[in-house]
Amino acid sequence: MRLWHNPASPFARKVRIVARETGLLPRIEEITAMVSPVSPNTDLAARNPLVKIPALETNDGKVLYDSSVICEYLDSLHNVERLIPSDAARWDALRLQSLCDGILDAAVLCRYETFVRPEPYRWNDWIKGQFTKINNGLDALAAEAPAWGAGFGIGQVGAVCVLGYLDFRFADENWRASRPRLAQWYTSVVSRGSVTATMPA
Ligand SMILES: N[C@@H](CCC(=O)N[C@@H](CS)C(=O)NCC(=O)O)C(=O)O
Structure with a gap:
């Protein structure tokens, strides 16, 4: 999987913390992207029409956004304690x-x-x-x-x-x-x- 992020982005940080908490980090390549609402990043624009980070390219070629969707996706991929509970x-x-x-x-x-x-x-x-x-x-x-x-x-x-x-x-x-x-x-x-x-x- 490839995660488009920037170390300054708090939304991308949510995903990066989840990747570490769940042991999934070795399966994720973290790609640093510069973003600005006034000069869109063309590489990212090809993947996320909103041109925002975080965006996650999955191994089957999907691109997921935003941070809450990516966190939930990652949380479905591991067998340790869930960060998003499924009960009440x-x-x-x-x-x-x-x-x-x-x-x-x-x-x-x-x-x-x-x-x-x-x-x-x-x-x-x-x-x-x-x-x-x-x-x-x-x-x-x-x-x-x-x-x-x-x-x-x-x-x-x-x-x-x-x-x-x-x-x-x-x-x-x-x-x-x-x-x-x-x-x-x-x-x-x-x-x-x-x-x-x-x-x-
Ligand atoms: N709701 C989005 C917000 C993401 C967001 O606003 N990311 C900022 C960086 S912290 C961004 O990509 N800004 C570029 C832009 O607004 O064009 C999420 O949860 O992922």
Whole structure:
């Protein structure tokens, strides 16, 4: 399998963590791709019409996207404990993944707004609106984190990617300041092998 990714992409990181947690990494070639909404990557465009990462080329020639679909596909290929449960816990896990994906959508859009969009076209109220989503989402994660214990499923994979991305791109926002229990949870997982191996730098 071939995974189109970039080490800075939090969505691709979800997949890269899942590949490591499930022991599938030796079966995956990780291909680094540069992406930007304003200069589409032609190699990737031939595989994913949305020209986004992550995208996974499977051994039978399919291309899968987006991150949630790829994570679920990988989770169907191994025999260790599932990251996406098939029992009643499934819906909570998928909801938590969606919460994290939503925070990431807002954070990546803010990154594009402040880094890619030319200064005269920037819209501060729009950025503020995205940060409201990010902060409300983080508050929801902080409320849930104490119940996670040592569990590490798809929702926690998403949370690691959210918090790592905020440290990487928006460190000044200091998400830890008003969320000590979320910070405590993050400290408890940050030295996990799959997490350190994929830390954006
Ligand atoms: N919903 C998608 C989001 C993927 C996404 O936004 N990826 C960004 C990089 S972090 C991207 O490829 N951006 C390029 C673009 O928007 O053209 C997923 O879960 O995979």
